[in-house]
Amino acid sequence: MNPLKHLGLLLMLGLLSYTVSLGQYREIEEEDNDFFYQAVTPKVEVGFGISQYTNESISSLFGAAGNFHLGVGASYWMDRITTLARVGVKFAEHPYPGNAVEQNQMISVGVDAGYNWYFYNYDWNIRPFFGASYAWFNNALAPAPGFAGDIFPLLRGRGLMPRAGLQIGFRQYFIAGYYELFNPTLNISDALDDNFNGQTLLYSPVSIDQRRILLHTLSVQVGLSFN
Incomplete structure (x- = not known):
């Protein structure tokens, strides 16, 4: 399925939640010196950082990956x-000698x-x-910077990716760490199918089992959160 369709649908849902919450006002009522009510608060979150593959055969080839995320939604129940x-x-990316990455x-x-x-006066x-x-997931060979040529697809995959993490925030700034599990089913390029996981120079260091590959990652991000 086209990831752009999923992306558009999910952003529409997030923007709908954000728009509905904008239509409500933040109201705090006080009774007997206790604050007990607060309306829905819209929220936008942007973060970027690095992700480390936990599969040693992948991390030895690629090292760390750059990451980025955009979140749109809302906070409830007194934030x-x-x-x-x-x-x-x-x-x-992994550069190869010559003109390819x-x-x-x-x-x-x-x-x-x-x-x-919340702590210290929120x-x-x-x-x-x-x-x-x-x-x-998409894995491909591409021309190195400064070289011209076509992008040659090698592996493609997709699947569910659950995650768990912890975020620490100071006002609108935050730092977060989280772990994601990803073991996608692979579609293999015809050019690699006959030699898959054999003596090819490209994939001999990579362990792939039953046309799946472990792409679990441990990520760290810094970012901004807007209400």
Whole structure:
């Protein structure tokens, strides 16, 4: 299925939640010196950082990947519960001698939910969160910078990618760490099918079992959160 359709649908849902929450006002009522009510709060979150593959055969080839995510959603119940529709991207490259680089690209769309604990007059917060995305993986050979040529697809895959993590925030800034599980089913290029996992120079260091590949990652991000 086309990932752009999933991306568009998920962003529409997130923007709908954001728009509905904008139509409500933040209202705090006080009774006996206790603040007990607060309306829905719109939220936009942007983060970027690095992801480390936990599969040693992959990490030895690509090292760390760059990552980015955009989340759109809302917070509820005095800003304690946060839900986000989330779009994520990971990208890594491995240069080969000559004029080619191998690229690992991953696009994911999904949802996150977390609970916020606030400290020091609501300036600091800690949010453990859980989520899941549907992700598309693409592995290809491409011309090195400064060279012309076509991109040659090698492996493609897709599948469910659950995650769990912890986010620490100070006002609108945050740092987050999370672990994602991803073991996609692969579609293999015809050029590799006959020699798959054999003596080819390209894939001899990579362990692939039953046309699946472990692409679990441990990620760290910094970013901004807007209410």
